[in-house]
Amino acid sequence: MRVIIAGCGRVGAALAAQLVTEGHDVRLIDRRPKARQMLSPGFPGAFHVGNGFSRAVLEAAGIVHADAFVAVTSGDNGNIVSARTAKDTYRVPIVLARIQDPHRADVCRELGIPTISSVRWAVGRIHRMLLHRHLTPDVTFGNGETLLVRSQLPPYLTGRQVTEFDVDGEIRVVEITRAGRSLLPAHGVLAESGDLVTFSVTATALGRLGGFLDKELGT
Template sequence: MHIVIMGCGRVGATLATTLERLEHRVAVIDQDADAFRRLGTGFGGRRITGVGFDHDTLVEAGIEHAGAFAAVSSGDNSNIIAARVAREKFGVETVVARIYDPGRAEVYQRLGIPTIATVRWTADQVLRRLLPDGPAAEYLDTSGRVALVEMPVHLAWVGRRLTALEEAAAVRIAYVTRLGVGLVPTPATVYQEGDVVHATCEQHRVEEAAAVLAATPEEES
């Protein structure tokens, strides 16, 4: 996959080098050419000097054939503008924006762009949103039988109660991360776009359960 990253600070450089190790093609945009030194001499991706929401800069970075875009510069406004341009003008399906002000995160989330509030940010969280290709084990009990797993959920589940997800996949949802904050669900809690679902099930059923949630839900009769 080709992935474009706006911002080459510690966050952007970490993402870029990690994604390249995972054999993705990466282009990094930053206004300061000196910032690319953080990538190291072994980085084989593209370095683009320019403004991350500028049309020509994005095209030079290969946005027209990108599968994902991450806006992780030091400015909230720049990140959200760039993320919206990538999503709305170039049709990039997977877009993530880093937000310093958690109070703004919910507003931007409603625009359909997943956001990561910096106070609770980790590179792993952004990577999980850029590459949501399978369950990520978070805990395994000492017997090895029960696992706590972060499970990607298909967007078609948005608006359905978490109890419906539990019933379909035969799992128990321990908690949900919403806008960077952990939430213990109630029977009335509804799955929202951007939610990260952490579910428990028997270890041998992880792949089976994950496949159910990664697919569109079956229509109710």
């Protein structure tokens, strides 16, 4: 896969290093020539000096044949412009942008560009660690709005149908690990002692899930 990364700071350089070890064709763009020093001396990818939204620079980096474009410079505006250029002008299949301002991130997503918002992610992560530390997510989606959480079922739930644990639009059982084997929940499957259950849950429903696992509903 050919990946063009705009921004050769710590994030861009680390991402580039990981991608090249996996065999991908990586091209970096940064307006600071000294940013090349963030890369290892033997880095096999290309480095281009210039702005990530400059068409001349993008085309020199091979944007016409790129499979993915990632904008991770320090400026939100530049990341938005370069991401939109990659998506709208060059029709790059995968376009991602790091946006610090949550409001700008919302606008960017409305334009069809997935974003990584460091501020929103950090706030959500700290909030979960403070209030729901026993429900540590294995995977998060978007900016943490939806999570996958694994939890050992408490004994009082043994014998209940696992589909009873679902709350429409908030909580859903997506997997059960039982005696070392994984299975997908089907209607009529009963919870057994020792089940490790994977829940898909919205961030706003973590408290409800925690309460459900701490005590039986209605008690």
